[in-house]
Amino acid sequence: MHVLIVGCGRVGSGLARDLVAQGFEASILDESPEAFHLLGDDFPGDFVVGRALDWAVLREAGIERADAFVACTDGDNTNIVIAQIAQKKYGIRCVVARVYDPLRAELFAQVGINTVCPTRDVRVSLFDAVRACQVPLPDQEG
């Protein structure tokens, strides 16, 4: 099982290390050669530098043998576009894209992209955290 991650920020690099620790094979692609440092010296997978929109770069990063594809660059639009390339061009069935904007996350989920929206998830978490404090509602007070 090979996972290709695009975007080696805090999330992408951490995810790559988690996957490797669980026995997955992972490779990671980023525009910046500096991003490599976030992976640590002992990362066993491939690290490829290049533009994610370039199909040749995606192939160099192993998209043709990938079983799963994760798009987590810092650009919502880039993530949505490359997720569609992975799905439509390379036929990868497990494709996940991080999309910060809840509206675009919802729209592109409707057309078949598995979007993860941190903004929405954090909102839910914060709401749950407040509820967990059991602060009484106004009409329950007193």
Add this chain to the structure above:
Amino acid sequence: MFVLIVGGGKVGLNTARQLLQLGHEIALVEQRKTRYDLIADLLGEDALVFGDGTEIWVLEKAGIGRADLVVAVTGDDEDNIIISQVATLKFGVPKVVARVNNPFNQPTFDLLGVENTVCATTAMLNLIMHELPTHKFVHLLSLKREQVELVELEVGENSPFAHTYVQDIALPEGVVLAAIVRAGHALVARGSTEILPGDYVLCLLPPGAERDLIQVFLPEEEPERVQLESELDTSEG
């Protein structure tokens, strides 16, 4: 017609001005403040919306719901693709035109269903090729939605069709030999027209028939233009 233009660079601004002159209604979205202010000075603020044109609420504010045409001309290809997709998928906009900044991204526009694209670099390259005498095959025009392309071929002395009548040429499936340019003048190609060395032949063809046509017309060479295309074609095939 109401046209929504996203991206107020040189292309977007001039498109807006031109459409206003022709009497169309426009809205223009720009996210850089200094650029927005400059356009506001030129066009007034009525038709201007400040914001990121890939955000759905910004597009709504600009009136995308009633747009007859959306023009996605930002300097970012990812953004132009998303604007086009949002316009089509969410708002059912009947027509979308998108700018391709980097010709390497053309296959991605095609793959993701953005049909009407304009790439200045490719257009210019084609024009340059047209002017270069050494190129025997030139791609003049692509109408993506209509699925037709116009190409020009030079008939060399060694071409199998030099001194042949149009009616005797076995053209590949779907290819129409439309006209012959001889000494700078176009002649409508008829069955009885004889093709001479030095002629330029204009053909209409469906996308993908280019290679077949080259094999028929220019079997002895693999022209430069084709090599360029395969560099641009980042598919593995």
